[in-house]
Amino acid sequence: MIKSMIEKGFFKGVKQKLGYEKANEIRELYIMVLKENMGLATDKPTEFNLMYTSLILATYRVLKKYQFENWEEILRYILIERTKKKQQFFMKLYLLIDPNPFKRIVKISKEKQDKHYGNVNFTHDIVRDDEQAYHLHVKKCFYFDFFRANDALEVMPMFCTLDDIWGDVLLPHKHGVRFSRPKLLSKGDSYCFFKFDRTKKESL
Template identity: 35%
Template sequence: MNKHSEWVSKESNQLILSSLKNTVLEYLAGKNEPGDPELISQAFHTEYNRLLSENRNWVEDEQSEFHLHFMALLLAGYKEILKVSTQEEALAVLKKAAIDSVKDDIQQGVRYALDYANDPMRVLVEASKEREEMFFGRTFTFARICDDEERYHLHVQKCFYHRFAVYHSVTELMNILCEWDWIWAGAIDPERHGFRFSLPTTLGYGNDVCRFYFERAGDCQCGMDLPSEQE
């Protein structure tokens, strides 16, 4: 990944990982007896490193190196939280760790980019295309179903996160992962920016593909499968 991108950076990826790890450890420390933070951290990191070691075969490129670290942190945190709390609470903590901790900063950056763009939809569409290569990489498969001046329909046919969750029998974690796209999408104001976004189906919720629909506000058919979209 030698190309520069304003939409992808090692610094932002590291912030995501750090926020996830720190939030989980803070929660675990609060659920255990005072005086044993080192033991809590050790148990978490032992599981995290085990997951990294045993799943190295999932790494195909630099991008999937990040995906593996993210999922190993998420799954390690999930397993450790389940030792001291309920599944519902575990998912709530992980949502806070993976989404809420970075949501405001990401939305602010996307909103700023859209507010000052001559063509906000085109800016976000080009960002999506750029991230296919520079963030997602070879462990994701994309199909651009429709790409013109009025609409951009993208199908995600293969997703590292979904396959990893299925393989480890933790598909409930997709409730968090499928919410990730609504972080940046929450910055879109159809009236101000002139387009709408919808995500009517996802692999994580049991559908055949993830459908990402960007459409001009005046010609919005979000959430529909049009005849021209048949694969």
């Protein structure tokens, strides 16, 4: 159900930007990419992540095939801009009613490590976990490995900005937590560094 909803939403964005003909071409290529890389799906979380990265790779290849100079802008619209406001609205609402955003975000991060990423194709090294900070190193990332194996690493910096959809909504002075990523595999670093630091809220 979730898989079909994501595919449907993704191709809706593709059709809006590229039309039905190229959307059909991308769909056919997506099926091929998925089959070619199926061996990478060694656990349940990766099956889902493989679907997502295959959608992006197929679109990227078609955009490159037709020499779209604005390929990044088109892909960014399909992945991010098309639904960004809606996602941020619900995130803001969530933060408004949660009395302790820092604690909640740390809990969500830990839960996602098992449910959304798994420990086969991702590593999650928690280097600090206390009442003031939660710091996480990711040295192995399925997304990075997938795009590198398929000669599409230039997609990764934009792909990483997916975290900014919710990260930009976190206001240290308002929610009491600061999110940053001083290191990223996509920028040539040896690991991704996710930092959640508790901050002092400003009184209203």
